[in-house]
Amino acid sequence: MKIAITGKGGVGKSTLSAALALLLARQGRTVLAVDADPDANLAASLGVPADERRQMIPISRQIALIEERTGAKVGRSGQVFKLNPDVSDIADTFAWRHGDVSLLVLGAVERGGGGCACPENVLLKALVSDVVLNRDEALVLDMEAGIEHLGRGTTRGVDVMIVVVEPGQRSVDTARRVFELGGQIGVHRFGVVANKIATPEDEAFVREAFPDKELLGMIPYTEELRSADREGRSVLDGMSPELLARFDGILEKLEKCS
Numbered sequence: 001m002k003i004a005i006t007g008k009g010g011v012g013k014s015t016l017s018a019a020l021a022l023l024l025a026r027q028g029r030t031v032l033a034v035d036a037d038p039d040a041n042l043a044a045s046l047g048v049p050a051d052e053r054r055q056m057i058p059i060s061r062q063i064a065l066i067e068e069r070t071g072a073k074v075g076r077s078g079q080v081f082k083l084n085p086d087v088s089d090i091a092d093t094f095a096w097r098h099g100d101v102s103l104l105v106l107g108a109v110e111r112g113g114g115g116c117a118c119p120e121n122v123l124l125k126a127l128v129s130d131v132v133l134n135r136d137e138a139l140v141l142d143m144e145a146g147i148e149h150l151g152r153g154t155t156r157g158v159d160v161m162i163v164v165v166e167p168g169q170r171s172v173d174t175a176r177r178v179f180e181l182g183g184q185i186g187v188h189r190f191g192v193v194a195n196k197i198a199t200p201e202d203e204a205f206v207r208e209a210f211p212d213k214e215l216l217g218m219i220p221y222t223e224e225l226r227s228a229d230r231e232g233r234s235v236l237d238g239m240s241p242e243l244l245a246r247f248d249g250i251l252e253k254l255e256k257c258s
C-alpha cells in the first residue's frame with residue numbers, strides 16, 4: 001500500500017499521514033513515512049520527541065551525501081552532474097526509527113524554486129521514485145499542496161493519492177488543482193478525506209464539492225487532535241475509540257480496492 005497525501009496548508013495532511021502510518025504499523029506492516037513537505041512536521045505528528053526532532057537532518061541538507069551521489073557541488077551553478085544518482089540505500093541508512101515506523105525527512109530545496117535542476121532536487125526526486133517504485137514496505141508520503149516530487153514515471157507506483165480538504169473554498173480550490181495536476185501525471189486513484197468537519201453544513205459542503213470523487217472518510221473538528229499537537233503527542237496517543245474508528249474506516253476503504 002503506497003499512499004500519497006496532499007492538500008492545502010494546514011488542512012491536516014500530517015495528522016492523517018501520521019495516523020495512517022501508525023495504524024499500518026499496528027497491523028504489523030513495515031512502514032516508511034516520508035515527509036516531503038518543505039515545512040516538515042510529520043515527525044511531531046508521529047510523536048517523535050522534540051529532542052530527537054532537533055537531531056534530524058533532512059536529506060536536502062545532507063550535503064556530503066548529495067555531492068557524493070550526484071558528483072556535483074551544492075550551491076555551484078553550471079555543473080554537469082548525474083541525473084540518475086544511486087539512492088537505493090538511502091531510505092535504510094537515513095530513515096529515523098520511531099517505534100514501528102521509519103521516517104525519512106526530505107526537507108526543502110532553498111535555491112531557485114522547487115523545480116530547479118540542482119543536485120539536491122535531483123537526489124530528492126530520485127529518492128522519492130526509489131521509495132515508491134522499488135521498495136516493498138507500506139509507504140505514506142506526506143506532501144505539500146504541490147505534487148512536484150512526483151513525476152509521470154513515479155505515479156504508477158502510488159496506489160492512491162489522498163487529498164485532504166477542510167470545509168472551505170480555498171481548500172476545495174487547491175484540491176481541484178491537485179486533481180488536475182495529478183491526472184496529468186497519471187495518478188490512477190484519487191480519494192478525498194474531509195477534515196475538521198464541525199456541522200452538517202460542513203459535511204454537505206464537501207460532499208457537494210466533489211460528487212465524482214471517492215470520499216474515504218470524514219474527520220470531525222476535535223479538541224483531541226489540537227491538544228495532541230499542543231502537547232507534542234502522537235496523533236494516536238490517547239485517541240478516543242470514536243475518532244480511531246474514523247481513521248480505521250479510511251484505511252479499510254483504502255484496502256478494499258487497492
Ligand SMILES: Nc1ncnc2c1ncn2[C@@H]1O[C@H](COP(=O)(O)OP(=O)(O)OP(=O)(O)O)[C@@H](O)[C@H]1O
Nearest residue numbers: 009010011012013014015196220221222225226229
Ligand atoms: N480534525 C481536526 N480537528 C481539530 N484540529 C485539527 C484537526 N486536524 C488537524 N488539526 C490541527 O490542525 C493543525 C494543522 O494540522 P496538520 O499539521 O496535520 O496539517 P498540515 O496540512 O500537515 O499542515 P502543513 O501544511 O502546515 O504541513 C494542527 O494543529 C492539527 O493538530
Ligand SMILES: [Mg+2]
Nearest residue numbers: 013014037041
Ligand atoms: Mg504537514
